[in-house]
Amino acid sequence: MSQSLQATTNGFLGNQTFGITSGTLECGTPAKAVSNERLNHFVRFNMDNLAKDIAQGRGESLDAFAELLQIPADQRPAFNAKLQQNFDKVFTSSSVEMAAVIDNSVTFAN
Amino acid sequence: MSFTGSSLSQRAYRSSRPVCLFIFILVVAALFVSAPACSADDTAYLETQLQRALAEQLHRDRYWQILLHYKPDDATNPTSLIDDPSFFLSPVGKTDPAAELAATLRGIFRSDVTGDDAVACRFPARTAWLRERLGITPGQLPAVACRKLDEALATADPRKAVLVFPSAHINSPASMFGHTLLRIDNRFQNELLAYSVSYAAHSTDTNGVAYAFKGIFGLYPGRYTILPYYEKVKEYNDIEHRDVWEYHLNLTEEECRRMVLHVWEVQGTYSDYYFFDENCSYNLLFFLEAARPQVRLTDKFFYWVIPSDTIRVVRDAGFVASVKYRPSQGTRIRYLAAQLPPGDQQAARAIAEIQSAPDAAELTAASPEQQGRVLELAAEFLQYRYNKGELSKEDYNNQFHAILKQRSRLGAAAGVAPAVPVPVRPDAGHATGRAGLAAGVRQGRFFTELTGRFAYHDIMDPDDGYIPGAQINFGDSAVRYYPAADQLQLQRLHFIDILSLSPRNLFFQPLSWKVNFGFDQELFADGSEHLAFRVNSGGGMVSGLNGAGLGFILAETDLLLAEKLEDKFAIGIGGSTGFVSTFNHFWKIGMKLSGFYYPLIDEHSRLQAALDQNFRVNLNNSISVSLKGEHTFGFDRYEVSGGWNSYF
Numbered sequence: 001m002s003q004s005l006q007a008t009t010n011g012f013l014g015n016q017t018f019g020i021t022s023g024t025l026e027c028g029t030p031a032k033a034v035s036n037e038r039l040n041h042f043v044r045f046n047m048d049n050l051a052k053d054i055a056q057g058r059g060e061s062l063d064a065f066a067e068l069l070q071i072p073a074d075q076r077p078a079f080n081a082k083l084q085q086n087f088d089k090v091f092t093s094s095s096v097e098m099a100a101v102i103d104n105s106v107t108f109a110n
Numbered sequence: 111m112s113f114t115g116s117s118l119s120q121r122a123y124r125s126s127r128p129v130c131l132f133i134f135i136l137v138v139a140a141l142f143v144s145a146p147a148c149s150a151d152d153t154a155y156l157e158t159q160l161q162r163a164l165a166e167q168l169h170r171d172r173y174w175q176i177l178l179h180y181k182p183d184d185a186t187n188p189t190s191l192i193d194d195p196s197f198f199l200s201p202v203g204k205t206d207p208a209a210e211l212a213a214t215l216r217g218i219f220r221s222d223v224t225g226d227d228a229v230a231c232r233f234p235a236r237t238a239w240l241r242e243r244l245g246i247t248p249g250q251l252p253a254v255a256c257r258k259l260d261e262a263l264a265t266a267d268p269r270k271a272v273l274v275f276p277s278a279h280i281n282s283p284a285s286m287f288g289h290t291l292l293r294i295d296n297r298f299q300n301e302l303l304a305y306s307v308s309y310a311a312h313s314t315d316t317n318g319v320a321y322a323f324k325g326i327f328g329l330y331p332g333r334y335t336i337l338p339y340y341e342k343v344k345e346y347n348d349i350e351h352r353d354v355w356e357y358h359l360n361l362t363e364e365e366c367r368r369m370v371l372h373v374w375e376v377q378g379t380y381s382d383y384y385f386f387d388e389n390c391s392y393n394l395l396f397f398l399e400a401a402r403p404q405v406r407l408t409d410k411f412f413y414w415v416i417p418s419d420t421i422r423v424v425r426d427a428g429f430v431a432s433v434k435y436r437p438s439q440g441t442r443i444r445y446l447a448a449q450l451p452p453g454d455q456q457a458a459r460a461i462a463e464i465q466s467a468p469d470a471a472e473l474t475a476a477s478p479e480q481q482g483r484v485l486e487l488a489a490e491f492l493q494y495r496y497n498k499g500e501l502s503k504e505d506y507n508n509q510f511h512a513i514l515k516q517r518s519r520l521g522a523a524a525g526v527a528p529a530v531p532v533p534v535r536p537d538a539g540h541a542t543g544r545a546g547l548a549a550g551v552r553q554g555r556f557f558t559e560l561t562g563r564f565a566y567h568d569i570m571d572p573d574d575g576y577i578p579g580a581q582i583n584f585g586d587s588a589v590r591y592y593p594a595a596d597q598l599q600l601q602r603l604h605f606i607d608i609l610s611l612s613p614r615n616l617f618f619q620p621l622s623w624k625v626n627f628g629f630d631q632e633l634f635a636d637g638s639e640h641l642a643f644r645v646n647s648g649g650g651m652v653s654g655l656n657g658a659g660l661g662f663i664l665a666e667t668d669l670l671l672a673e674k675l676e677d678k679f680a681i682g683i684g685g686s687t688g689f690v691s692t693f694n695h696f697w698k699i700g701m702k703l704s705g706f707y708y709p710l711i712d713e714h715s716r717l718q719a720a721l722d723q724n725f726r727v728n729l730n731n732s733i734s735v736s737l738k739g740e741h742t743f744g745f746d747r748y749e750v751s752g753g754w755n756s757y758f
Contacts, residue, residue, distance in 0.1 A: 038303075041338070042302075042303070042338070042340065045338070045340060045341060045344070046302075046340055046344070048493060048510065049344075049348075051510070051511075051514050052486075052489050052490075052493075052514060054514075054518070055489075055513075055514035055515070055517040055518040056482075056486060056517060056518075056522075057518075057521065057522035058522065058527055059527075060300065060301075060302060061302065061340075063299075063300050064298075064300040064302045064303050064340070067298055067299060067300050067303065068303070080522070081522060084518050084521065084522060085518070085521075087514065087515055087518030087519075088515050088518070091511060091514070091515075093511070094507040094508045094510070094511035094512075095507060
């Protein structure tokens with residue numbers, strides 16, 4: 001019952017930036033965050049929806065991200081707001097990679 | 111060693127060390143020597159348990175039937191629906207529950223395999239049940255370490271379960287009726303972080319016809335796959351644009367655990383996938399039975415299994431605690447767009463089509479709330495376009511990043527989470543079979559009529575629980591009796607009658623289409639009516655009529671085969687136009703005009719007009735009233751009829 005990674009059927013793949021529709025590609029491991037395969041896979045697979053949620057300051061992908069980062073529930077509104085205010089520091093460019101997104105987010109977790 | 115009375119104790123004392131050593135050796139020797147003796151005991155114990163299992167007819171027990179997927183479970187010749195030989199420990203296990211049970215029992219007593227391949231690790235649900243039924247304690251079994259199973263259980267961490275129903279997707283034959291999968295909820299609060307278990311035909315065919323053919327005849331191996339739920343949500347909501355319904359089940363943690371143990375047994379094995387009966391939805395019912403064996407689900411079906419019907423069965427068996435709706439990206443875009451004035455819709459579309467920048471002056475002049483809504487819609491529509499392959503990854507990445515950067519500057523206050531209205535639940539719609547009784551007058555002749563169909567939803571049936579504009583009829587038929595002439599005739603028999611009306615708007619321009627083939631009574635050159643075989647298909651456009659219903663215009667072709675035609679066939683070209691509207695969920699009106707010209711042999715034309723109405727009486731009953739006029743081969747025919755329909 002491991003996370004068997006199965007490509008979706010639509011057939012377009014890129015590297016681990018925006019526009020990923022399958023989680024089959026490996027990539028760099030974030031330095032600051034505790035090595036967490038679940039977190040990495042989630043962000044790799046949900047980069048676009050996570051970015052959208054962070055820009056809007058709300059959403060289910062953002063909630064899941066915060067939970068995986070073990071942000072206590074009472075600190076989530078502040079965390080969400082900080083990420084939103086610092087969107088371009090988290091998603092530094094249109095080709096930002098998964099590991100950087102996690103690392104950049106973690107700096108706003110405290 | 112010699113003994114003299116007086117020195118015995120002393121000698122004994124002095125030799126205590128060697129004696130201890132001796133006893134140690136004896137014990138060790140006894141262990142080795144008694145190993146076969148123990149094994150003999152074990153063999154005797156195993157034989158006793160085998161006899162007990164046979165005496166108690168455990169192989170006929172309901173739970174054994176569930177775990178091995180035996181069907182029919184009360185007959186003398188049960189056969190497992192699982193086709194993979196690796197699922198059985200006995201070579202005759204597929205058809206012999208007793209042999210399989212004996213082989214399983216022997217397997218869990220084997221001491222030569224102790225790792226992940228041990229029977230207890232490979233088939234933990236069977237093992238747990240046999241141990242419980244036969245009162246076998248862990249000490250009586252060889253010790254095994256199930257590393258992979260333990261890891262899997264720790265990862266799945268089952269707490270709750272959800273039956274997930276991605277709704278129908280009429281433009282894909284594989285998911286015409288929807289699909290079902292299971293979600294196993296864990297310690298995470300967020301549902302995306304749960305795991306899903308789904309059963310699907312393993313296919314690389316992209317050709318719908320090949321898929322349908324192979325699927326119907328069981329030519330694909332069906333397999334279970336376990337994936338993070340967010341992958342499934344992305345697949346259904348964002349890529350296939352299917353709304354998802356989540357039926358939260360009231361299973362206890364213990365029941366969930368039992369279910370997951372059985373999932374473990376079945377995952378990785380294959381079964382031939384039959385589109386109509388042994389499909390995704392049917393096979394998942396075994397998991398629910400494994401969780402709660404006192405409930406019968408898998409014997410509620412006969413020839414076909416429609417996913418929404420399995421939801422009803424699960425609901426009626428008392429499994430459902432609550433229901434949640436997860437709108438697709440397509441639904442979200444339609445909703446977000448409908449909340450905006452036309453100018454803002456245009457602005458969002460222009461941004462998503464990279465014709466204007468997200469920080470263009472005309473947009474930044476608007477209020478932050480308005481900007482927020484436009485940018486959120488633009489981001490969704492841009493994702494939609496990218497998923498459809500309408501722009502390059504680079505263009506997508508740049509524009510997506512720019513939109514979101516602009517949106518983030520507006521802060522949280524700009525815009526609220528879209529609250530897409532929740533439609534009627536799929537299980538709250540009418541049942542999929544239909545039978546009816548009607549009476550009417552055709553050109554002055556009174557008639558009565560029996561109607562029926564196997565499945566699934568007609569354009570004139572009440573829409574609650576279904577996708578408006580999506581008609582799928584299988585076996586729609588009518589037998590008509592004219593008492594004055596004592597004439598009984600087959601009025602129609604449509605094998606398949608599909609009509610897909612999807613409205614177009616600023617963001618979506620889907621093609622609407624229809625295909626229908628079967629027999630109809632037709633009017634011929636001499637004014638008589640006879641049965642003709644028809645293949646009718648077409649495509650066109652649909653308007654949402656600003657929410658008032660669906661207005662359509664379709665170009666069509668019509669092939670007729672009939673004895674009465676001069677060359678036994680005729681090909682017509684033409685089309686139809688009309689609208690369908692529902693008022694207050696109970697009154698539906700459909701109006702249609704159609705015209706065909708058959709230019710080749712047997713040149714003629716046919717014009718038809720119909721006004722249909724359907725009144726919902728309650729969930730599974732409705733009244734229909736119909737007016738028809740026709741002008742064919744120069745003859746006019748008028749017909750009025752009314753009847754009662756029951757859904758079953």
